[in-house]
Amino acid sequence: MTAADNNPKRAGVIPDLKGQQPMRWKNFELKPWGRVCRAPTTAARPERLSEIAPIVRENHSNGLSVYAAGRSYGDSALNSNGQNCLSERLDRILAFDERTGVVDVEPGVNFRKLMNVFLPKGWLVPVSPGTSFATIGGAVAHDVHGKNHEREGSFGQHVSELDLVTANGVSHRIGPQSRADWFRATCGGCGLTGVITRVEFKMRRVPSAFVEAKEQRLENLDGFFAAFEAAKGASYSIGWIDALARGAALGRGILETAEPAAEAGFVWRKKHAASVPVDFPAMALNALSVKAFNSFYIGRVPKSGRQRLRAYEDFFYPLDAIEQWNRIYGRRGFHQFQCVVPYREGEKAIRRLLETITASQSASPLTVLKRLGPGRAGYLSFPMEGYTLALDFPNRAATEALYRALAGVTLEHGGRIYLAKDALLSAEAMPPMYPELGEFQRVLEEIDPDARFQSDMSRRLHLRARA
Numbered sequence: 262m263t264a265a266d267n268n269p270k271r272a273g274v275i276p277d278l279k280g281q282q283p284m285r286w287k288n289f290e291l292k293p294w295g296r297v298c299r300a301p302t303t304a305a306r307p308e309r310l311s312e313i314a315p316i317v318r319e320n321h322s323n324g325l326s327v328y329a330a331g332r333s334y335g336d337s338a339l340n341s342n343g344q345n346c347l348s349e350r351l352d353r354i355l356a357f358d359e360r361t362g363v364v365d366v367e368p369g370v371n372f373r374k375l376m377n378v379f380l381p382k383g384w385l386v387p388v389s390p391g392t393s394f395a396t397i398g399g400a401v402a403h404d405v406h407g408k409n410h411e412r413e414g415s416f417g418q419h420v421s422e423l424d425l426v427t428a429n430g431v432s433h434r435i436g437p438q439s440r441a442d443w444f445r446a447t448c449g450g451c452g453l454t455g456v457i458t459r460v461e462f463k464m465r466r467v468p469s470a471f472v473e474a475k476e477q478r479l480e481n482l483d484g485f486f487a488a489f490e491a492a493k494g495a496s497y498s499i500g501w502i503d504a505l506a507r508g509a510a511l512g513r514g515i516l517e518t519a520e521p522a523a524e525a526g527f528v529w530r531k532k533h534a535a536s537v538p539v540d541f542p543a544m545a546l547n548a549l550s551v552k553a554f555n556s557f558y559i560g561r562v563p564k565s566g567r568q569r570l571r572a573y574e575d576f577f578y579p580l581d582a583i584e585q586w587n588r589i590y591g592r593r594g595f596h597q598f599q600c601v602v603p604y605r606e607g608e609k610a611i612r613r614l615l616e617t618i619t620a621s622q623s624a625s626p627l628t629v630l631k632r633l634g635p636g637r638a639g640y641l642s643f644p645m646e647g648y649t650l651a652l653d654f655p656n657r658a659a660t661e662a663l664y665r666a667l668a669g670v671t672l673e674h675g676g677r678i679y680l681a682k683d684a685l686l687s688a689e690a691m692p693p694m695y696p697e698l699g700e701f702q703r704v705l706e707e708i709d710p711d712a713r714f715q716s717d718m719s720r721r722l723h724l725r726a727r728a
């Protein structure tokens with residue numbers, strides 16, 4: 262870790278945090294990554310795990326929620342006019358077994374730290390989201406997936422046990438085999454079961470710090486689906502789509518697949534991240550600028566494709582190369598829409614979604630298409646076997662209507678929206694999208710009958726039975 266990584270402002274760990282250095286409770290204004298909402302809150306920033314139980318036991322006017330690195334796009338970590346526990350300083354690696362790769366960490370440890378500490382020794386986190394700033398606590402609470410979900414499943418599936426401080430301040434050790442229902446409610450449970458204070462999972466041995474990445478250009482959506490099918494056995498795969506291309510070029514883009522590279526060594530060149538110093542003007546991202554960017558991005562790959570060695574860091578986290586990139590959307594921020602639709606409906610649904618998006622001409626650069634497998638660890642985990650589409654929309658007057666239209670198409674095709682990315686879904690959409698919601702609510706009632714843990718999201722989406 263460099264000093265810059267430890268600096269919350271530089272690393273974007275707590276964007277736009279207003280307040281002073283640690284004290285027991287301070288007034289803050291917290292924002293999510295999409296910056297579409299802001300939540301005035303009173304927050305505590307514990308330095309030690311022993312401080313968690315007293316924080317949980319205090320009287321909370323409007324419930325308590327954990328805010329980690331704030332890399333969720335919507336309101337899942339926010340708790341307006343209530344209390345927040347900031348977990349960023351609980352970032353110690355507690356134990357590591359070099360024979361088995363089993364590691365024990367505090368919840369505020371992020372993927373960046375794990376890569377910097379363990380990759381030079383030949384160990385890699387089995388599943389990683391697209392930003393290294395997300396913490397392990399956040400990874401469990403949204404049961405995150407990576408570019409290898411088809412093969413490796415979700416993050417929670419690699420967790421052997423975790424410690425959870427529940428509403429009464431008592432710490433419980435739970436896992437897939439002990440208190441399995443509490444574990445299933447906690448993985449993907451949006452932080453509502455309690456504070457995760459320790460997570461144990463197994464790292465993977467890798468032959469080097471690099472992948473052998475192959476990129477191919479696809480002219481349209483049919484080409485994409487065929488290429489995905491052909492790449493089924495790949496260790497990693499991700500598609501980048503030009504969401505402004507229409508007609509015969511609908512769905513044109515790049516498919517990138519990768520395999521661990523042998524004998525390439527464990528030293529990689531760490532890039533200095535550039536930073537977006539100010540909020541861009543609202544109109545900086547328009548159809549013209551996005552079109553130019555997309556053409557440039559696709560044009561980087563020759564028509565015949567290309568193959569190159571890439572450091573895991575670059576391959577997993579391309580967006581981390583620009584700190585605070587969320588500022589390019591201006592002060593009003595942006596929404597990310599991410600859905601998954603089952604394979605049986607996949608091609609039809611993705612076509613309809615893309616047609617709706619291109620007609621609106623409001624997509625941002627870097628629309629992502631990935632395949633997901635069946636792996637999921639919790640009742641409210643996002644993954645289902647199918648295609649997942651993710652893209653950003655600047656927060657403008659028409660965005661909400663577009664989001665609702667896309668959510669409607671998703672629902673019609675038996676899909677669901679990812680809660681880690683969402684700030685707009687309505688409560689009515691939850692039961693059909695998340696059929697295990699009732700089970701989640703039953704277990705939550707048992708763990709936290711007085712609804713001590715709450716968030717803006719839990720209230721908006723009625724994640725508790727008695728909302």
Ligand SMILES: Cc1cc2nc3c(=O)[nH]c(=O)nc-3n(C[C@H](O)[C@H](O)[C@H](O)COP(=O)(O)OP(=O)(O)OC[C@H]3O[C@@H](n4cnc5c(N)ncnc54)[C@H](O)[C@@H]3O)c2cc1C
Binds near residue numbers: 332333337395397
């Ligand atoms: C650029 C970018 C790329 C991304 N790519 C992916 C991707 O590929 N796949 C994917 O699945 N996700 C992806 N995400 C989403 C991100 O991984 C999740 O939102 C993740 O939960 C963020 O973790 P965080 O530490 O920032 O948590 P926060 O955003 O601060 O909190 C998220 C949730 O976790 C809860 N929480 C956090 N810590 C604890 C704890 N200790 N105890 C209890 N609850 C806790 C919070 O209460 C909240 O409900 C991406 C996000 C960004 C910004």
